[in-house]
Amino acid sequence: MKYNKTKMELHPKEGMKLEMYASPFIRACIGIAILLISIGLLALMVTPLVSTLK
Numbered sequence: 001m002k003y004n005k006t007k008m009e010l011h012p013k014e015g016m017k018l019e020m021y022a023s024p025f026i027r028a029c030i031g032i033a034i035l036l037i038s039i040g041l042l043a044l045m046v047t048p049l050v051s052t053l054k
Contacts, residue, residue: 002023003022003023004021004022004024005019005021006018006020006022006026006027006030
């Protein structure tokens with residue numbers, strides 16, 4: 001299995017910095033986790049707007 005160097009930074013006020021050698025499976029899992037967190041936060045922000053518009 002080919003491991004690639006993976007570097008990720010989330011910066012708001014020097015937040016998470018990650019650098020590692022990861023397989024494609026691990027990189028996909030990290031990407032999916034970030035997408036799910038983003039979708040969850042978006043749903044939390046949109047819910048009050050939808051309830052207001054009803």
